[in-house]
Amino acid sequence: MPQLTGIHHIKFPVSDLEASRAWYEKVFGFEVTIEFPDEQGVVRGLAGTAAGLGEVGLALRENPAVAAGIRGFDPVSFGIPDRAAAEEWAAHLDGLGIEHSPVIDATIGWILVFHDPDGTEIHLYSFAAHGIDQSGRKGYGRTTIRA
Known part of the structure; x- marks a missing residue:
């Protein structure tokens, strides 16, 4: 069996990136370190750290359909x-x-x-x-x- 070394990051689909960013910041101390713009330059994803997760990253990705689905x-x-x-x-x-x-x-x-x-x-x-x-x-x- 090939080796796993842990969890790299956790990604949540969200419908409103800015509202979710604010919520994850106040609840978990989410600190954004990377933004992911689309082809038009609009930021559709964020990645960073949260207190207590150690090396495991936290990410938010704008995808309203998937957010509604889960x-x-x-x-x-x-x-x-x-x-x-x-x-x-x-x-x-x-x-x-x-x-x-x-x-x-x-x-x-x-x-x-x-x-x-x-x-x-x-x-x-x-x-x-x-x-x-x-x-x-x-x-x-x-x-x-x-x-």
Whole structure:
């Protein structure tokens, strides 16, 4: 099997590049380092960094049809340390006036759910496990074992 070395970047399709840029800046501290203009010189994409993502880049690409197509879907879960971090994020989002779920006991750890301006679902999922067996709950995952 050829080697993978990690995740290079995460790209979100958006319908309004400037509105999404402002939202990702205030929510995640998104810092734009590269712009992608089209053939007419109109910027249709942005790439940069966000606090806590380390070497993984964050990108936004203007594509209204695709943004509408993934409305309500969660293409990525950003990692957070634990339940306390989920509570801190909830307070951060409250301060920004962004609606979000309560902190949820998910399949393995804690999760906080909210949406970007296009309705793309954003998950903040803890690396710390809560130890609750959710395998019997509808809609929750269950472990599998390979023989």
